Amino acid sequence: MTDLIRVAVVGCGVIGRNHARVIDEHPAFELVAAVDPVAENSAALVAEHPGLKAYPTPQDALDEVDLVVICTPSGTHLALAQQAVAAGKHVVIEKPLDVDVARGIEFAGLARRAAEAGQVVTVISQHRFDPASAAVARAVHGGRFGKPTSAVASVAWWRDQDYYDSGAWRGTWRLDGGGALMNQGVHTADLLCLFLGRPIEVQASARLLAHERVEVEDTVAATVVFESGAIAVLLATTAAYPGLTARIQVHGTEGSAIIDNDRLEYFHAKAAGGRQPGGAGSVTGGAVTGNQAEAEVGLADTPAGPRSDHDFVLGHRRQYDDVAHAISAGARPGVTIDDALLSLAFVRAIYVSAALGQRILVADVLAGQYPDVHLDVRTS
Ligand SMILES: NC(=O)c1ccc[n+]([C@@H]2O[C@H](COP(=O)([O-])OP(=O)(O)OC[C@H]3O[C@@H](n4cnc5c(N)ncnc54)[C@H](O)[C@@H]3O)[C@@H](O)[C@H]2O)c1
Numbered sequence: 001m002t003d004l005i006r007v008a009v010v011g012c013g014v015i016g017r018n019h020a021r022v023i024d025e026h027p028a029f030e031l032v033a034a035v036d037p038v039a040e041n042s043a044a045l046v047a048e049h050p051g052l053k054a055y056p057t058p059q060d061a062l063d064e065v066d067l068v069v070i071c072t073p074s075g076t077h078l079a080l081a082q083q084a085v086a087a088g089k090h091v092v093i094e095k096p097l098d099v100d101v102a103r104g105i106e107f108a109g110l111a112r113r114a115a116e117a118g119q120v121v122t123v124i125s126q127h128r129f130d131p132a133s134a135a136v137a138r139a140v141h142g143g144r145f146g147k148p149t150s151a152v153a154s155v156a157w158w159r160d161q162d163y164y165d166s167g168a169w170r171g172t173w174r175l176d177g178g179g180a181l182m183n184q185g186v187h188t189a190d191l192l193c194l195f196l197g198r199p200i201e202v203q204a205s206a207r208l209l210a211h212e213r214v215e216v217e218d219t220v221a222a223t224v225v226f227e228s229g230a231i232a233v234l235l236a237t238t239a240a241y242p243g244l245t246a247r248i249q250v251h252g253t254e255g256s257a258i259i260d261n262d263r264l265e266y267f268h269a270k271a272a273g274g275r276q277p278g279g280a281g282s283v284t285g286g287a288v289t290g291n292q293a294e295a296e297v298g299l300a301d302t303p304a305g306p307r308s309d310h311d312f313v314l315g316h317r318r319q320y321d322d323v324a325h326a327i328s329a330g331a332r333p334g335v336t337i338d339d340a341l342l343s344l345a346f347v348r349a350i351y352v353s354a355a356l357g358q359r360i361l362v363a364d365v366l367a368g369q370y371p372d373v374h375l376d377v378r379t380s
């Protein structure tokens with residue numbers, strides 16, 4: 001039997017508790033340390049997982065662990081990750097990579113060197129591991145949709161004022177890095193990159209429309225051009241009462257798919273050998289929907305029904321399978337720091353575009369331009 005991978009969870013808040021549950025139940029890992037400067041928060045995690053040791057800082061726990069999991073406010077991610085990587089540990093960072101592209105660029109260099117030395121350094125993007133996302137990515141990359149042409153992505157959620165008031169870091173540029181897009185919509189922005197490749201230019205508008213006492217947007221819309229020429233529209237909002245779904249439509253010259261709240265709702269692809277399942281010119285003929293769509297791509301076992309707490313843990317569990325495999329096999333993790341850096345630059349480019357009212361090249365953001373451009377959500 002191989003040794004268990006000993007883990008410290010750094011940041012024992014909402015998502016830290018989720019990680020602890022997944023790690024505790026996973027056969028490859030042993031949860032050993034709960035790190036939080038707020039003793040009450042680490043104590044609450046210890047109460048849920050007896051045997052865990054509580055520490056105020058990650059340095060205190062480093063000697064005890066192989067893997068450090070960063071679940072702290074977004075603007076603190078890379079300072080903490082840097083220390084753990086420098087100490088030779090494997091590192092999992094909650095999304096987003098950070099809020100600052102310059103820090104991300106520097107860290108990506110460190111992470112590449114760490115990967116050469118056998119360390120696994122990755123960022124949580126659990127929806128990349130949803131069976132529906134994986135199936136659509138396979139179809140697009142395998143040419144089953146023909147030439148990818150466009151996508152429509154929306155995260156139409158509702159967060160009440162209590163959510164923003166629940167933590168001083170929420171809704172701040174310095175620690176949250178943005179609102180509906182950086183916090184909630186970054187998963188969907190990341191899936192657009194998974195399906196359509198590199199975004200190269202964006203044009204966006206963003207506003208704060210339904211909340212108070214926050215610096216960031218609760219509603220943002222952008223058009224995006226990808227390197228392949230495909231075009232997408234992206235809406236992210238926490239001001240859509242009572243809260244609808246996260247949805248992505250992907251279209252190509254020979255197929256389309258719709259994922260709604262992680263479920264494959266619609267799938268139509270050119271069949272192997274060039275036959276169109278519905279016949280030429282058919283709009284819905286041959287397309288499959290709902291459970292049939294999932295069966296078409298071999299997802300018959302996906303649990304039915306709306307998104308649940310179970311699904312929330314399930315996404316992280318799938319990504320931890322990937323982390324465990326990468327560590328034990330010395331393999332590249334499914335999400336690299338470069339993947340996460342691209343998604344961060346994509347999101348920042350959207351904010352810069354909304355702030356300046358102009359088209360922005362993602363490459364310029366990745367080259368370190370616009371570090372101080374600040375979006376004023378009342379006027380942008
Ligand atoms: N993948 C997802 O679906 C998902 C969902 C929710 C949150 N997140 C991400 O997880 C992160 C945390 O979000 P949350 O909702 O759990 O926040 P939270 O406020 O509930 O918890 C953050 C915790 O970090 C602790 N902390 C702050 N600074 C620290 C430090 N230097 N060292 C150790 N602990 C520190 C705080 O005391 C708190 O206990 C954010 O980056 C957020 O974007 C991801």
